[in-house]
Amino acid sequence: MNKNIKKGLLLLLFIVLGIIAIFPIYYLLISSFRPSDKMFRSGIVLFVKLEEITLRNYRYLFSESGKIYFYWYRNSILITAIFTTGALFLTSFVGYGLAVYNFKGRNLILTAVLFIMMIPLEILMLPLYKLLIALKLMNTYQGVVLPFIVSPIGIFFFRQYATGIQKDYIDAGRIDGCTEYGIFFKIIAPLMKPAYSAMAILLSMRSWNDFIWPLIVLRTNKMFTIPIGLAGLLTPYGNNYDLLLSGAILAIIPVIIVFIFNQKYFVSGITIGGIKG
Amino acid sequence: MHRVINNFLYSKKYAPYIFVLPFLISFSLFFVYPIISTIIMSFQRVFIGSITFIGLDNYKRLINESFFNAIRTNILYTVLTILYLIPVPIVIAVALNSKLLIGRNAFRAVLFLPSLISIIVSGVAFRLLFGTGEFGFVNSLLQKLGSRPVNWLLEYWPGMFIMVSLACWRWSGVNIVYFLSGLQNIPKELYESADIDGANSLDKFFYITLPLLKPIIIYVLTISIYGGFAMFGESYVYWNENMPGDIGLTIVRYIYQEAIQRNDLGYGSSIGIVLLAIVFGINILQLKFFGIFRREQG
Numbered sequence: 219m220n221k222n223i224k225k226g227l228l229l230l231l232f233i234v235l236g237i238i239a240i241f242p243i244y245y246l247l248i249s250s251f252r253p254s255d256k257m258f259r260s261g262i263v264l265f266v267k268l269e270e271i272t273l274r275n276y277r278y279l280f281s282e283s284g285k286i287y288f289y290w291y292r293n294s295i296l297i298t299a300i301f302t303t304g305a306l307f308l309t310s311f312v313g314y315g316l317a318v319y320n321f322k323g324r325n326l327i328l329t330a331v332l333f334i335m336m337i338p339l340e341i342l343m344l345p346l347y348k349l350l351i352a353l354k355l356m357n358t359y360q361g362v363v364l365p366f367i368v369s370p371i372g373i374f375f376f377r378q379y380a381t382g383i384q385k386d387y388i389d390a391g392r393i394d395g396c397t398e399y400g401i402f403f404k405i406i407a408p409l410m411k412p413a414y415s416a417m418a419i420l421l422s423m424r425s426w427n428d429f430i431w432p433l434i435v436l437r438t439n440k441m442f443t444i445p446i447g448l449a450g451l452l453t454p455y456g457n458n459y460d461l462l463l464s465g466a467i468l469a470i471i472p473v474i475i476v477f478i479f480n481q482k483y484f485v486s487g488i489t490i491g492g493i494k495g
Numbered sequence: 496m497h498r499v500i501n502n503f504l505y506s507k508k509y510a511p512y513i514f515v516l517p518f519l520i521s522f523s524l525f526f527v528y529p530i531i532s533t534i535i536m537s538f539q540r541v542f543i544g545s546i547t548f549i550g551l552d553n554y555k556r557l558i559n560e561s562f563f564n565a566i567r568t569n570i571l572y573t574v575l576t577i578l579y580l581i582p583v584p585i586v587i588a589v590a591l592n593s594k595l596l597i598g599r600n601a602f603r604a605v606l607f608l609p610s611l612i613s614i615i616v617s618g619v620a621f622r623l624l625f626g627t628g629e630f631g632f633v634n635s636l637l638q639k640l641g642s643r644p645v646n647w648l649l650e651y652w653p654g655m656f657i658m659v660s661l662a663c664w665r666w667s668g669v670n671i672v673y674f675l676s677g678l679q680n681i682p683k684e685l686y687e688s689a690d691i692d693g694a695n696s697l698d699k700f701f702y703i704t705l706p707l708l709k710p711i712i713i714y715v716l717t718i719s720i721y722g723g724f725a726m727f728g729e730s731y732v733y734w735n736e737n738m739p740g741d742i743g744l745t746i747v748r749y750i751y752q753e754a755i756q757r758n759d760l761g762y763g764s765s766i767g768i769v770l771l772a773i774v775f776g777i778n779i780l781q782l783k784f785f786g787i788f789r790r791e792q793g
Binding site for chain 2: 221224225228229231232235236238239240242243245246249261262263308311312314315316319321324327330331334336337338339340341342343344345346347348349364365366367368373397398399402423426427429430433434444445448449450452453462463466469470473474477481484485
């Protein structure tokens with residue numbers, strides 16, 4: 219086959235695949251600008267007509283019943299930020315310890331880290347739920363964040379990364395009189411910047427989109443994260459589409475912005491640390 | 496006192512344990528304790544303030560139609576998603592890896608995009624597309640093709656179809672990235688010497704690419720099985736309150752319904768233990784079949 223024809227066919231195939239990947243999001247976007255009475259009676263709609271565009275769904279966000287969305291947004295941002303910062307700090311600390319020291323029980327701990335990654339965490343949700351009730355952490359950020367903050371994926375990832383760092387740095391730190399922890403904070407942590415970036419993206423995406431655990435922990439409307447709040451708007455009897463659509467679109471925007479500017483970290487995070495997707 | 500603290504801070508003997516302390520605390524409090532607690536609860540009737548030991552009663556209750564339906568749905572869902580999510584992303588990754596493709600990075604980014612969208616938001620989009628009645632997007636397409644509109648949320652197989660397609664749409668990109676990274680580790684010389692031997696593209700795919708991708712394929716298979724048996728969001732986003740005749744009822748959904756919504760933690764725990772046993776069983780089977788690769792990877 220002619221090389222140019224091959225090139226053309228391949229390009230065509232990927233344009234089709236690209237359309238499939240984007241279409242549901244695109245459809246959500248155009249639907250969010252359409253009047254809701256038209257939404258389900260229109261059949262095949264590929265574009266929103268200019269004269270039809272309405273911002274009603276977005277204006278609804280600022281109405282008395284729509285402004286709850288900003289609570290959800292705030293909760294999502296805070297939970298993601300607390301989870302990601304805490305997990306980066308704790309897992310890099312542990313991962314580094316497992317990488318550089320040879321001590322009794324190290325292999326046992328490594329096995330335990332890998333073992334957790336092999337268990338579907340959904341099995342733990344009932345006893346954790348009971349534990350949260352006992353600790354009075356239901357309906358709190360801590361309740362959402364704490365059980366999973368020492369993420370085994372993070373530990374695994376940072377251990378791999380720290381193993382690759384030359385021991386000379388550590389020895390030099392000891393000669394300069396740093397404590398063992400000083401070496402980590404002052405010398406190693408700055409060297410692990412790329413690892414922090416990759417993990418920050420993986421963990422924050424996961425936390426931002428997390429569903430089943432926050433659904434169990436968060437109990438009042440004002441404490442919901444975006445996915446939990448939006449899920450609550452879905453009912454079998456005609457959904458509350460105004461907030462659902464504009465809210466869904468606004469939930470995607472930060473994710474896409476982060477993705478556009480940090481693509482390479484997404485890939486490295488997924489391929490090295492993305493166990494259990 | 497100052498010296499004691501200093502000795503401690505500089506001690507290489509204690510340092511490793513301080514470093515792993517966060518993990519030890521989290522592991523015992525949020526992993527070991529819950530596992531033990533769920534095993535115990537599965538033999539109990541648990542209500543707030545009253546706990547009674549009831550032996551195997553919870554497990555006996557598991558013999559019922561809903562639970563069997565849930566297991567069947569999980570098995571079907573897992574098999575169907577794997578049938579798509581392994582072969583199709585492999586082929587796409589191979590094509591994406593080809594120098595003939597213009598704009599490879601842009602396409603990779605676009606195909607990865609769906610995996611960044613939460614299950615609820617993408618579910619809302621799919622609910623719009625698969626709207627029931629004559630005027631839904633997909634139903635309109637079907638009518639154009641001469642078929643009748645489908646009640647996506649009210650029948651078993653259409654329900655299965657929309658769950659599986661949502662999962663396939665969301666996860667393809669991640670698997671493509673996995674397979675791409677595997678492809679990039681295959682030495683170019685292998686393909687060059689195959690060219691010299693006169694192999695065509697199909698030969699190269701079946702005799703070089705696939706065998707060398709095997710560890711990644713097994714890895715993706717493993718996470719897909721876990722994902723399939725732990726599925727919850729795909730069901731919840733379509734039927735968050737009542738579902739007709741257990742359409743979309745999965746094992747985790749059943750746990751959520753019985754234990755969280757109906758407060759029966761004991762019964763929920765026994766379902767969880769069965770899920771654990773299933774996942775373990777599959778894991779052991781896999782180890783038996785693919786043991787060599789596990790050793791290679793580990």
